[in-house]
Amino acid sequence: MAERGPAVLRHPAAAPLAVAAAGLAGAAYLYGTNPHEPGHLLPQCPVRYVTGLLCPACGGTRMVYDLMHGQFAAAWHDNRVLLLAAPFALVLLGRWFVEGLRGRRWRPRLKPRTQALILGIAVTWTVVRNLH
Numbered sequence: 001m002a003e004r005g006p007a008v009l010r011h012p013a014a015a016p017l018a019v020a021a022a023g024l025a026g027a028a029y030l031y032g033t034n035p036h037e038p039g040h041l042l043p044q045c046p047v048r049y050v051t052g053l054l055c056p057a058c059g060g061t062r063m064v065y066d067l068m069h070g071q072f073a074a075a076w077h078d079n080r081v082l083l084l085a086a087p088f089a090l091v092l093l094g095r096w097f098v099e100g101l102r103g104r105r106w107r108p109r110l111k112p113r114t115q116a117l118i119l120g121i122a123v124t125w126t127v128v129r130n131l132h
Contacts, residue, residue, distance in 0.1 A: 013100030020097060031068050035061045053130050056122040057082055081125045
């Protein structure tokens with residue numbers, strides 16, 4: 001069976017590079033766009049829009065904006081759990097990219113207990129933040 005598309009798009013580093021480029025482009029736009037003020041072209045959380053409840057990631061855009069502007073206390077206030085999880089996500093993205101540059105496809109393997117822990121933290125965080 002013949003492979004389709006340019007070889008560069010099939011390279012294992014193409015996907016993590018595209019994700020990193022999209023993240024950097026989004027961060028560049030966000031740097032000059034204060035999400036604490038209304039009237040900007042920023043996506044709304046679909047969960048909050050439909051239910052009125054905060055999802056586990058609500059406040060993430062404001063958190064990233066505050067981090068980029070050195071406002072660590074404000075970032076903590078925006079979303080504590082996401083702030084604590086962000087370094088792990090960046091390490092996973094970095095590993096994905098490095099493995100791709102080495103010509104290897106990589107996917108993190110999470111044990112069922114780890115998956116259950118992550119889900120439990122997300123559900124607990126959602127409940128706690130919507131009770132306040």
